[in-house]
Each structure stands twice: as structure tokens, then as C-alpha cells.
Amino acid sequence: MSSKRYFPFFLLLITFSLILLLIPGCSLVSGAETMTVLAGSELKDIEPLLDQIEKETGVRLQFEYIGTLDGAEKLLSGAEYDLAWFSHGKYLTLLQGGRGLVVTQEKTMLSPVIMGIKESKAREFGWVDNPNVTWQDIADKASSGELRYAMTNPAASNSGFTALIGVATALTGSSDAINAGDVNVPALQAFFKGQALTAGSSGWLAENYVSAEDDLDGLINYESVLLSLNESGDLREDLVLIYPKEGIITADYPLMLLNAEKQEQYDTLITYLRSPEFQEEMMRTTLRRPVVPGIQLDGRIPNPLLVELPFPNSVDIIDSLLFSYLDEQRVPAHAIFVLDVSGSMEGNGITDLKTAMNNLTGLDSSLTGRFARFREREMITVIAFSDYVQTVQVFTIDDANSQGEAMQEVRTFVNRLDADGGTAIYTALTEAYRLAQEAQQQDPDRYYSIVLMSDGENTDGLSPRDFQRYYEGLPAEARNIRTFTVLFGNADEDTMTDIADLTGGRVFDSTEESLSLIFKQIRGYQ
Amino acid sequence: MDRTRTLFVVILGVTAVTILGIFLFRPKPDPVVGLVGSEKIPFFQDERVQEALRRNGLDVTVHKAGSREIATEFNLDEYDFVFPAGVPAAQKIQQETGVSTSYNPFFTPMAIASWKPIADLFVQQGIARDEGGYYLLDMEKLLPLLQNEVRWNELQGNTTFPVNQSILIRSTDVRKSNSAAMYLGLMSYVANDNNIIQTMNDAQPYMSFLSDLFLRQGLLASSSQEPFEDYLVQGMGHSPIVMIYEAQFIAQAALDNGTILPEMVLMYPSPTIFTKHILIPFSEGGEKLGQVLETDPELQKLAIEYGLRNSNLAEFRQFTADHNIALPDTIVNVIEPPSYEVLEGIIQAIEQIYQQQGG
Structure with a gap:
């Protein structure tokens, strides 16, 4: 037979294929659909799995990371995303009330929020392989100064938020869902006496636990993060995982559909995310627990009896717990603001700065603003500098009412600032550490931190080396005071990065975002 | 080209077009x-199930909803229909929509998913009875433990589950x-000395x-799938006793995939209460679906595979026996729920208490 004889077959085959391609649902050549996801930064470790998710579902997830309350606020104010994905959705579910923001949600994985303690400490306390350790025991050790731990700020990050709810519930002694009246403030004060490092993000906290290991005895975080730290090889000493006996709260990472029009894609996505294949891969790479039955737990994940504490059923109760944490329970903060008022700040710069500071005195009534503002018991030092330290003022917030005397004083002071002169970054920063060390000696039971905001290069005063020499000569407690630097205008990124690195702080970029927003974020680290 | 060859090509072409035509224009199920x-x-x-429905000319898509949220x-x-669980939820929808038609293709008794150590502890406390594979839980005896907010570790001689948490049945x-x-x-029946509450005053x-x-x-799930899944995945410490539909447990056990662990057991509250699954149609398609679910033998059989009970008791017995699921094939001590008005009244009163707490 000649090849000519096959020609009609080829023709038919081609016609068939073309028709098949045109029938919807049969498309052999479909591009991936992108879905936008507002996600907690704790979801970052899912990124390596995104290609696989796209391959299996045809959906490309495009993440934008944000903190707990920031995220809730953004969604409530009408920001449009297809999906939301946080370590838990309970706060948002409660907060949305009848507004129906969340079309549907399904849990995707599990990880309890627990405590990891250095092996030597755990041995010293008799807590290795001891199923009877309680949150109360931890509070006792924290209060006596024997246990210093890291935990994120509950008003800024999900792991701290979940931990606060768990600890507060456990310490009522009732074990039932907590009510506003049940909060045992003295017991919580004792517990948080041990909080020697705070942060606005669980990821940053875990990274900085590694660099501050010598100064800390452990940290509160997701079980998956603690297990990953132990596996990383970065720790000098392994963490012993403590599952307190009163119970814990488990993060369940619900994938929430926000855009009702994408129900079909959501269904495809959730079917795959909850398939044994993905669950096993996710467990292997992130050390979170599977959320569907019938999957053998990875041998690296411990398997004790996990008693779950009830989660409060009202926003009011949660809010009052968060405010109580900030105003009563936590170690009171002393926040030092080192603010650049050099000539280049003139105009919009100084106005933005004034707005950002004014907002912290209670003028920002948004959800995040209410938690980020200066709190009861707090001390604030403002150092305004140009080519020299222009002025230094200390405020004691004994009345956190936005119209109260303390807040008025801060505003009056800030609103009088004038932009003029050069930029003496290191001179101002050295002065900040000098004042901080002095304050720390007089009042060691505070949490000290420094914010350094500048819009330019160092032009006057001390050199980087002068500052470094001064800093390194400080006593250990003072060296633990971290500096969070804010890039503003034409800030010198290298200078700001070096300072943050040297002091264990973090760089915040306000060249794209408003200074008000950045100051609110930094409040999570104070 | 010779004739045979041309004919062959033509026949082939016609066949292809016909197949394609059938493929594209066959009658689509509603x-x-x-x-x-x-x-x-x-x-x-x-x-x-989808195939059996298509055979009946139906192409059914379902979306999830809490029965009372519908x-x-x-x-x-x-929507063409809603299919909540429970007569009260159905009555609520019927009242809101004015639709009086309804179908009741299957039902399931309320049961408690638990664990052997807990069930044995209850037996030891004289609260439960081992019926050979499943347990009967005496609600009258459980009542004071709930009323007095007794904790697990306060039960005399409890060495198996000495947890410092209140004995509470997990629910939605x-x-x-x-x-x-x-x-x-x-x-409400048990608290009211084993009488159905007749008025809000009685409540x-x-x-x-x-x-x-x-x-x-605390915060609870809005649909029954979640607490049962939590029970399967998060274990005894998370979910010692959970109120479920019997059907959920049977369906899971019938998968024979090891997700029902040997220590997982079913307890029947005594008395218990039935949940009827009520379909309310809003369109012809919805009505047809209701009829088909009630009458199609294949769909009735498939419903049993999902643990649901219907008029075909023999098949239910056979199915549960085939999968070694121990359970009572008829349930004796069953009560009726309070009337829709009373139950709704009590729920609204509870809602107000939630609101007072800011929930």
C-alpha cells in the first residue's frame, strides 16, 4: 500500500483533533489560571510545592504575605483576593460576622502551637519525656527567671496569637472556653515575664532564635517550625518539644474561598490539597501533620496525647484578651524612636513622620491601629536628630486614652519638630544606646528596643566604627537591645542594613509603603 | 482510486461524523x-451515584452548607433544591420559602463516636453498657456529669484518661x-425528666x-463533617466523645481503609433521636431528584453504602455485616425532637446568650 492511501485517515484524524480541542472541558492546551492568595507568612514554606500544585490542578497560586490582624483588616476593608490562607481562620470567621466574606473554607494541614526548650534546660527541669508538664509549670519557671523564651506578639502574628489564647485558657484553671471575666492576669504576668524576645512574624522569630540562642532557653512556635529548627543543623542545642498537659491549640490552615466565582477552581484545588499525595509531600517537606484520615504520621513528628483547648467564640473576648496582654500581662515596653529631622525631611517627609507618630497616640482607629498604638504602662523616648541630637524627650504612658495627657504631650512634642541640617545617624544612635543602657539599669523589667528612621546618608558626627566600638563595649543586656531601621526617602540602605545586622534587628522599607504602616508593623517587635 | 477504496473512505467519514454528532448533540441530563x-x-x-442520577436524566451538582444556615x-x-439534615431545619426552610413539598429518602440515628478506653471508663462508672462491639450510653446517668461540669480526671478510678478537661460532648x-x-x-428531653418540652415556658x-x-x-464548626474528621485525625485527646450521625461512622468503616482504628467505638445515646434527611425542591429538576432518591432501588442501595438507613433494612443488615460493623439493626429507645417552634425558640434563646457574650 502506498502512503497516499492513508491521506484521508490523516485528514480525519486532524479534523477530529481540532474539534476535540474546541470542545470546552476537553482543552488539551490550557494555560494555568492564576489565583491570588492573601496568606500568613507562616505559609512561605509551601512555596516549593507551588509548581506541583499548578501541575496537578492547573491553578497557579500567587501569594501576598501579611500578618494576622493586617490581613483581617485588609479583607474587611474590601481588598479583593480569590483566596485567603492563614494558620487559622477563626478570628476572621468571627470578625466577618454576617458579612459573608468567606464563601467556604476547608482545613489543609495541622500543627499545634507548643513550646520548644533547650535540651539542657529541659533536663534541668526534669521535663524530658515528662507528659505532666503544664503551662503553669512554664509560668513558674518564667516568673522565677529560670526560663527566657521567644514568642511573637499576639496582636501581630498568628503563632503568638494562638499561644496567648491557649495559655490564657489553660491558666484560668477551668479548661472550658474562656470568657472575658476569667482571664487570670497575675498568672499570665508571671508567664510573660519570661518573654525575652518578641516579634511581628513567626519566621523572623525562629531565625533570630538561632542567632540569639545563647541568650534564650526556648521558643513558642508551631510544632512544624520547632521540628524544622531541630533538623536544620543551625542550632547548637536541640529543642525538646513540650506539649503542656492542660492542652494546646492546633493551627489548622484553612484555605478560604473569597471570590465566589472561583468555586470550581477552589474545589479542584482543595481536592488536590487534601489528597494523600499532597498531604504526604506536605508532611515530608514542612513537618506539618496531615489533616485527612488514613495517612501514617511521619516518624519525625512526635505522637503524644494531644489535648485540644477550646477556642473562644467571640471577637470581643479575643480583643479583650489581646488588649489585656498589651496593657497588663506582657513585660511593659520602653520604645526608643530615633528620628531623622535633617533638612532633606522638609516638606512631605516631616509631615509623614508626624502623621505616623500621631497615629500611634491613638488617632488611628482602624483595627490594626487600635492594637499598634502606645499602650498602658509603656515608656517612649523620642530622639530627634539632624547633624547633632536636637532634642530628647521621655514619655510615660500612664493613661492610654488618646485624649489623655500623656498622648497629648507626645503629639505636642512631635508636631513641633522642624526639618533642618545634616544627618548624624551614628551620633544619634549612640545616644539612644547610652540612654537605653541607663534606663535598663534603673528599670531592668522592661522590654527595650530602638527604631531608627532616616532618609539619608550619615553626614556628620560619629563614624560607623565609632558606633560599633561603643556598641561592642556595652554590657550584654544592653547589646540585646535591637535596632529596627526604617528606610525612608533616599535612605542609605547599606548603613541601615549594617546597623540592623549588628544589633540583631530588622530593616523595614518605607520607600514603597507609608511610614504609618511601617511604624505599625514595627510595633510588633517592640 | 478504485471504487472500493472510495466507498471505504466515505463510509468511514460518515461514521466519524455520526459518532461526533452523537457525542455533541446527545440529550444532556438536566x-x-x-x-x-x-x-x-x-x-x-x-x-x-452520579451515573444512577444521569440514568434518570439528572445531572446533579451540590454545594456544602450547614443545614441550619441554608x-x-x-x-x-x-438552587433547584436544598437537602438539609433534620426535620426542624427543613421546616425552617419551608416556612421561609413557602414550599410545602418535601421528600424523605433516608434517615440516620444520632450516635457518639468515641474510644475504647473512654467507653470502658463509662462502663466502669455505670454510665454505659457494652453491647458487644458497640455501647449504649445512659443519658440519664451522664446528665449530672454535664450539669455539674465534672472533669475527666475527677471520675473515680480513672487512670485511662485523666485529662483536666470538662466532660463535654463535642458538637457543631x-x-x-x-x-x-x-x-x-x-x-432538653433528658434534662426535663425524660419528657418532650412542650412550650418555651417549660424550657x-x-x-x-x-x-x-x-x-x-467555645468556637464550633458549622457542619457535621468537621467534628467527625477531627475525631478521625486528631485523636482521643482532641475528641474523646463526639456527637455524630451514625451514617458517618458506618460510611467511614465501610471504606475498609484503616481509618477507623481498632480503638474507635460507636456509642448510642439511650434514648437517641433520628435525623431525617429532607429534600425540598424549588424546580421540576429538584422534584424529580426527590422522587428518584426515594424510589430508585440502586440509589437506595448506594445510600446504605453511605451508612444511611431507609426502608430496605435487609440490605442495611447485610451491608454492615459484610463490613464487620457492630451496631443495633433496630433502635428501640428513640424520642421525637421538640416541635419546630419550641426547638427554634430554644436555639434563638441560646443565640441571644451568645450575643450577650459578644459572639
Whole structure:
């Protein structure tokens, strides 16, 4: 037979294929659909799995990371995303009330929020392989100064938020869902006496636990993060995982559909995310627990009896717990603001700065603003500098009412600032550490931190080396005071990065975002 | 080209076009979209169920909803039918929509998913009885433990589960889900000295106790699938006793995939209460679906595979025996829920207590 004889077959085959391609649902050549996801930064470790998710579902997830309350606020104010994905959705579910923001949600994985303690400490306390350790025991050790731990700020990050709810519930002694009246403030004060490092993000906290290991005895975080730290090889000493006996709260990472029009894609996505294949891969790479039955737990994940504490059923109760944490329970903060008022700040710069500071005195009534503002018991030092330290003022917030005397004083002071002169970054920063060390000696039971905001290069005063020499000569407690630097205008990124690195702080970029927003974020680290 | 060859090509071409035509223009089953309680989602997603429905000319798509949320949280114009669990939830929807037609293709008793050590502990306390593979839980004897907020570690001689947490039956949110409403109906009967509560006035003395059964648990799921899944995945410490539909346990056990562990056991509250699954149609397609579910023998059989009970008791017996699931094939001590008005009244009163707490 000649090849000519096959020609009609080829023709038919081609016609068939073309028709098949045109029938919807049969498309052999479909591009991936992108879905936008507002996600907690704790979801970052899912990124390596995104290609696989796209391959299996045809959906490309495009993440934008944000903190707990920031995220809730953004969604409530009408920001449009297809999906939301946080370590838990309970706060948002409660907060949305009848507004129906969340079309549907399904849990995707599990990880309890627990405590990891250095092996030597755990041995010293008799807590290795001891199923009877309680949150109360931890509070006792924290209060006596024997246990210093890291935990994120509950008003800024999900792991701290979940931990606060768990600890507060456990310490009522009732074990039932907590009510506003049940909060045992003295017991919580004792517990948080041990909080020697705070942060606005669980990821940053875990990274900085590694660099501050010598100064800390452990940290509160997701079980998956603690297990990953132990596996990383970065720790000098392994963490012993403590599952307190009163119970814990488990993060369940619900994938929430926000855009009702994408129900079909959501269904495809959730079917795959909850398939044994993905669950096993996710467990292997992130050390979170599977959320569907019938999957053998990875041998690296411990398997004790996990008693779950009830989660409060009202926003009011949660809010009052968060405010109580900030105003009563936590170690009171002393926040030092080192603010650049050099000539280049003139105009919009100084106005933005004034707005950002004014907002912290209670003028920002948004959800995040209410938690980020200066709190009861707090001390604030403002150092305004140009080519020299222009002025230094200390405020004691004994009345956190936005119209109260303390807040008025801060505003009056800030609103009088004038932009003029050069930029003496290191001179101002050295002065900040000098004042901080002095304050720390007089009042060691505070949490000290420094914010350094500048819009330019160092032009006057001390050199980087002068500052470094001064800093390194400080006593250990003072060296633990971290500096969070804010890039503003034409800030010198290298200078700001070096300072943050040297002091264990973090760089915040306000060249794209408003200074008000950045100051609110930094409040999570104070 | 010779004739044979041409003919061959022509025949082939015609055949291809015909096949293509059938493929493109065959009569399509009617698309029918409904809102169903989460517990019935797997049934509708089963390919065999879909096939049986298509055979009956129906192409059914279902979306998940808490049975009691259906009437309030959704735009029902977009749906051909709703299929909540429970007579009270169905009555609520019927009242809101004015639709009086309904179908009742299957039912399931309320049961408690638990663990062997807990069940044995209850037997030891004289609260439960081992019936050979399953347990009967004496609700009258459980009542004082719930009323007095007794904790697990306060039970005399409890060495198996000495946890410092209140003995509470885990449930769904009573404001949103039928299984919790059934649990409430059951407890209102037990609290009222084994009498159905007839008026809101009769309910008053028990309101604080009844609302605490839910409020003390904190934030609760709105559909019954979640607490059962938590039970399967998160273990005894998370979910020692959970109010479920019997069907959920049977369906899971029948998968024979090892997800029902040997220490997982089924307890039947005594008395217990039935949940009837009521389909309310809003269109012709919805009506047809209701009829088909009630009458098609294949669909009735498939429903049994999902643990549901219907008129075919012989098949139910056979199915559970085949999968070695120990359970009573008939349940004797069954009560009726309070009337729709009373149950709704109690739930609204509980809702107010939630609101006073800021929930």
C-alpha cells in the first residue's frame, strides 16, 4: 500500500483533533489560571510545592504575605483576593460576622502551637519525656527567671496569637472556653515575664532564635517550625518539644474561598490539597501533620496525647484578651524612636513622620491601629536628630486614652519638630544606646528596643566604627537591645542594613509603603 | 482510486461524523444544582451515584452548607433544591420559602463516636453498657456529669484518661447545624425528666444548662463533617466523645481503609433521636431528584453504602455485616425532637446568650 492511501485517515484524524480541542472541558492546551492568595507568612514554606500544585490542578497560586490582624483588616476593608490562607481562620470567621466574606473554607494541614526548650534546660527541669508538664509549670519557671523564651506578639502574628489564647485558657484553671471575666492576669504576668524576645512574624522569630540562642532557653512556635529548627543543623542545642498537659491549640490552615466565582477552581484545588499525595509531600517537606484520615504520621513528628483547648467564640473576648496582654500581662515596653529631622525631611517627609507618630497616640482607629498604638504602662523616648541630637524627650504612658495627657504631650512634642541640617545617624544612635543602657539599669523589667528612621546618608558626627566600638563595649543586656531601621526617602540602605545586622534587628522599607504602616508593623517587635 | 477504496473512505467519514454528532448533540441530563448538608457531599460525589442520577436524566451538582444556615445565608433562587439534615431545619426552610413539598429518602440515628478506653471508663462508672462491639450510653446517668461540669480526671478510678478537661460532648454550632440541634433536642428531653418540652415556658429552667453545653465548648464548626474528621485525625485527646450521625461512622468503616482504628467505638445515646434527611425542591429538576432518591432501588442501595438507613433494612443488615460493623439493626429507645417552634425558640434563646457574650 502506498502512503497516499492513508491521506484521508490523516485528514480525519486532524479534523477530529481540532474539534476535540474546541470542545470546552476537553482543552488539551490550557494555560494555568492564576489565583491570588492573601496568606500568613507562616505559609512561605509551601512555596516549593507551588509548581506541583499548578501541575496537578492547573491553578497557579500567587501569594501576598501579611500578618494576622493586617490581613483581617485588609479583607474587611474590601481588598479583593480569590483566596485567603492563614494558620487559622477563626478570628476572621468571627470578625466577618454576617458579612459573608468567606464563601467556604476547608482545613489543609495541622500543627499545634507548643513550646520548644533547650535540651539542657529541659533536663534541668526534669521535663524530658515528662507528659505532666503544664503551662503553669512554664509560668513558674518564667516568673522565677529560670526560663527566657521567644514568642511573637499576639496582636501581630498568628503563632503568638494562638499561644496567648491557649495559655490564657489553660491558666484560668477551668479548661472550658474562656470568657472575658476569667482571664487570670497575675498568672499570665508571671508567664510573660519570661518573654525575652518578641516579634511581628513567626519566621523572623525562629531565625533570630538561632542567632540569639545563647541568650534564650526556648521558643513558642508551631510544632512544624520547632521540628524544622531541630533538623536544620543551625542550632547548637536541640529543642525538646513540650506539649503542656492542660492542652494546646492546633493551627489548622484553612484555605478560604473569597471570590465566589472561583468555586470550581477552589474545589479542584482543595481536592488536590487534601489528597494523600499532597498531604504526604506536605508532611515530608514542612513537618506539618496531615489533616485527612488514613495517612501514617511521619516518624519525625512526635505522637503524644494531644489535648485540644477550646477556642473562644467571640471577637470581643479575643480583643479583650489581646488588649489585656498589651496593657497588663506582657513585660511593659520602653520604645526608643530615633528620628531623622535633617533638612532633606522638609516638606512631605516631616509631615509623614508626624502623621505616623500621631497615629500611634491613638488617632488611628482602624483595627490594626487600635492594637499598634502606645499602650498602658509603656515608656517612649523620642530622639530627634539632624547633624547633632536636637532634642530628647521621655514619655510615660500612664493613661492610654488618646485624649489623655500623656498622648497629648507626645503629639505636642512631635508636631513641633522642624526639618533642618545634616544627618548624624551614628551620633544619634549612640545616644539612644547610652540612654537605653541607663534606663535598663534603673528599670531592668522592661522590654527595650530602638527604631531608627532616616532618609539619608550619615553626614556628620560619629563614624560607623565609632558606633560599633561603643556598641561592642556595652554590657550584654544592653547589646540585646535591637535596632529596627526604617528606610525612608533616599535612605542609605547599606548603613541601615549594617546597623540592623549588628544589633540583631530588622530593616523595614518605607520607600514603597507609608511610614504609618511601617511604624505599625514595627510595633510588633517592640 | 478504485471504487472500493472510495466507498471505504466515505463510509468511514460518515461514521466519524455520526459518532461526533452523537457525542455533541446527545440529550444532556438536566443540570440540577442544590445545597446539601456537608454529611451528604461524598454520597453525591460518588461516580456511581452520579451515573444512577444521569440514568434518570439528572445531572446533579451540590454545594456544602450547614443545614441550619441554608435558610439564612444563601440566595435560594440560585438552587433547584436544598437537602438539609433534620426535620426542624427543613421546616425552617419551608416556612421561609413557602414550599410545602418535601421528600424523605433516608434517615440516620444520632450516635457518639468515641474510644475504647473512654467507653470502658463509662462502663466502669455505670454510665454505659457494652453491647458487644458497640455501647449504649445512659443519658440519664451522664446528665449530672454535664450539669455539674465534672472533669475527666475527677471520675473515680480513672487512670485511662485523666485529662483536666470538662466532660463535654463535642458538637457543631447549634445556631448553624442540624446535628447540634438534634443533640440539643435530646438533652432538653433528658434534662426535663425524660419528657418532650412542650412550650418555651417549660424550657426556661433548663436554658442555662442547655446553652452551656455549647458555650463551654467555645468556637464550633458549622457542619457535621468537621467534628467527625477531627475525631478521625486528631485523636482521643482532641475528641474523646463526639456527637455524630451514625451514617458517618458506618460510611467511614465501610471504606475498609484503616481509618477507623481498632480503638474507635460507636456509642448510642439511650434514648437517641433520628435525623431525617429532607429534600425540598424549588424546580421540576429538584422534584424529580426527590422522587428518584426515594424510589430508585440502586440509589437506595448506594445510600446504605453511605451508612444511611431507609426502608430496605435487609440490605442495611447485610451491608454492615459484610463490613464487620457492630451496631443495633433496630433502635428501640428513640424520642421525637421538640416541635419546630419550641426547638427554634430554644436555639434563638441560646443565640441571644451568645450575643450577650459578644459572639
